[in-house]
Amino acid sequence: MGNRVKREKSDEIVKWVFFALFVLYAISLLYPFLWCFINSFKTKHEFIRNINGFPEKWTLINWEESLEIRANGITIAQMYLNSAFFTVGCTFLGMFSSSATAYIFSKYDFRGRRAVYTAALVIMMIPTTGSMAAMYRLYNNIGLINTYTGILITAMGGFGSGFLLLFGFYENLSWTYAEAAQIDGAGHFRIYFRIMMPMAIPALTAVGILQAIGHWNDYFTIYMYAPEKVTIAYGIQIINSLEGVNLPKVFAAMMLSIIPVLVVFACFQKVIMNNTSIGGIKG
Amino acid sequence: MKVGKIYRKKRKKTFGEIVFICVMLAIPVTHFCLFWVYINIDSIRLSFQSFDMNSGAWRYVGFMNYRTFWQELTKAESVLPKSILNSFSVFLWNDLVIVPISVICAYVLSKKLFFASGFKVIFFLPAIISVTVLTLVFSFMFDSTLGPVPILLDKLGLSSWIPFEGFFASGKTAWGMILFYGLWSGIGYDIVLVTGAITRIPEDIVEAGRIDGLTSIKEFFYITIPMIGSTIGTLLMLGTTVIFSYFLPVRLILGGDNANSVGAGTIALYIVTNVRDAGTVQMPLGAAFGIICAIIGTPIVFICRKLIDRFLPAYEY
Known part of the structure; x- marks a missing residue:
């Protein structure tokens, strides 16, 4: 009985360790996209001086201009x-x-x-x-x-x-x-x-x-x-x-x-x- | 999978049936004959040919392309030995690191972990987003001037970890970054795939084991791994096939020329560069290298398949 309780406890610890790892991995997958998404609302100049913060003024100019970009x-x-x-x-x-x-x-x-x-x-x-x-x-x-x-x-x-x-x-x-x-x-x-x-x-x-x-x-x-x-x-x-x-x-x-x-x-x-x-x- | 039993009794076919089979198979069989049979025969032919720039015609040159390939391989400063090593390291990285980690993570994820369904959806995202976008966001994250990772390392006092030329331009880190990209973008898909297989293991088998005092570790090794052998086998086989086809992340993250200069080329990158970028004259060299890859690669793939079937047999349940 004691062994079983011990086993269940260690299983729980392992689960929470993995939970933390999964959270980190999930953040590593989502954060880059979120970072790009938020930065797409900054002007070119604001992005250079404020890389990791939220935009001071949200602008759609990049979204509008990107529709006009030409590739080949x-x-x-x-x-x-x-x-x-x-x-x-x-x-x-x-x-x-x-x-x-x-x-x-x-x-x-x-x-x-x-x-x-x-x-x-x-x-x-x-x-x-x-x-x-x-x-x-x-x-x-x-x-x-x-x-x-x-x-x-x-x-x-x-x-x-x-x-x-x-x-x-x-x-x-x-x-x-x-x-x-x-x-x-x-x-x-x-x-x-x-x-x-x-x-x-x-x-x-x-x-x-x-x-x-x-x-x-x-x-x-x-x-x-x-x-x-x-x-x-x-x-x-x-x-x-x-x-x-x-x-x-x-x-x-x-x-x-x-x-x-x-x-x-x-x-x-x-x-x-x-x-x-x-x-x-x-x- | 084997060809299963036919539901219809064997009998002489009617004219209508023959016409139906022919019509239905006309496109697939023609496609197969043209794009597999002909293309592969022509690859062999091409590897013995050379393009004459003056006349604009192809001429037979015997083993010249193979000899050129050998010279390319053995010359000083050749990028080929490193490219071959890199390609095999992708296979080892997948089969010895990514797949085992995925199986362990999937096992834990299948044990009614909090937010398991949410994790699976997030982990699956790289599988539906184009490699172009994935490689771009990955390179932005590690960009030495604006990337959040170097900024974070700097704040943690670990700026010595950041190479002077940047992660992607330094010979010391470039290939490591490619392997890391493979882990970051590929492990989630593998976890979802293996979790799917684990959830199909009959609950009563696990329950019976639990009653007999099976610990989680024993359950993992004696029930889970054998029961999902075919899925693990599939993932391991995918690792085998990338030896000769892995190049897109390298090209997109490092750029073709830069990749070779920082020792991060691959077999497929070498072939693609010869076929697509270097012009018609270099195509036969790409074909010759491709033929050599097929000759060396086919037994490797089949031996791996045999080994996988032997050690990870598929169980019906």
Whole structure:
């Protein structure tokens, strides 16, 4: 009994030590953003003499001016449009492709199915950093560098983490729904688009939100293949190098770039976090 | 995950079924053939080619790019040996530091800690914010002229800790800052992922252990770790794959040229710089290095996978 009480006490102490560490870590994550946010309401001159305090006079000038900054000739509003276009387009195409692949591989048997599935899993693990050069050459040769089409095509792959998540979902979806529809005369396309795909909407939404956040934040693809189609994630880096002397303006632009993601996260926080956990396990 | 059983009985396929399968797989399979099969074959081809600036054509040059790579690697003042070491240190840092700390933190967080849900939401934030913004706020925090961290260190009388050139321009601290950034931005996501796995462990298993007098430490080692083996395995595998792909934080925090001058380059940074920034002439060198990485990296990745599967098997529950 005494040992148990002792154990419980030491467990409590450990818990509170970790609680303190978690508080410190949480502050380290939130404080930088709060610091940037507060400083975005200062003028350039006030920021230099008052780096860590609250603004003497709150001003929206940086937020207004940041909307007029141009990176590679593109304003923040246009960057938003590019980001939105790529996010919606890439997510939709990627989801469509992953869903189709996952459905076929989980519900239909055909020669080579097992081999392709295994190959898809295995190749995800092979380091292909060197393929960047060939990919760049291909894009260059067929005129896809700096085009919207080039970026959309990149996202049309059917294999990847989205495929794995949706494969698991479709595999557990009963085929009896399809059989009932077949008896009523429905064809394969109708069964997929009218019955099975609508039933997969919760899974598609979850995977879609995660992919959309990934596309919105994607820096690498734009940096490599479409630096002229500046998105907000890519543009912020350029803005920092152009406007580095007026940091409050850079802070305002940064805050503008993360607002949409934070709104989406606030609305779908549970879906995002739960599915990330599951994705981690399945991956 | 294995290919599961097919619900439909095996029988001769109808024409409609064949058309359906072909239509549905047309885009994914074409994409795969073009962007994986062709691209990788072309990478090998490219590594044996060179771009002739006069004629504007590619010509076969045998192993010249591999020889150039070897010269680059072995020449005095080469940045490559350090870049290779750095890339492997990211893997060790992830697998030996970040993942173990995450697992311990997640275990404590799952024990009905006050404000646990709030912590999870905050810890998850770096996973949804772009790497550009994350690296920028991180560099602002440590900026030697305006960053709150140097100001705080100064007030605490620890100004000797701040390098004269700044944290990101000093060869002594630059790579350490990159590793620290990895810990700061990555550990929260890992904690949330592992906490999710721990909460799925059946309560009755833990309860049975508790009745038998299991201490928290024993519970952690004998129940929690084995039961979440597949999640830990996934995190460890992610660490393996970053050896050859880690470059964005380095490029964004330190800048490509500065990174190499302060000894903080990586394998992927070297390849990207050759492919994207140095122009067409340097692309084959990037491809050659990439091929070497694939040849060395593939067995490493598969051996790690085997080891992880052996020591952290996945349990169904």
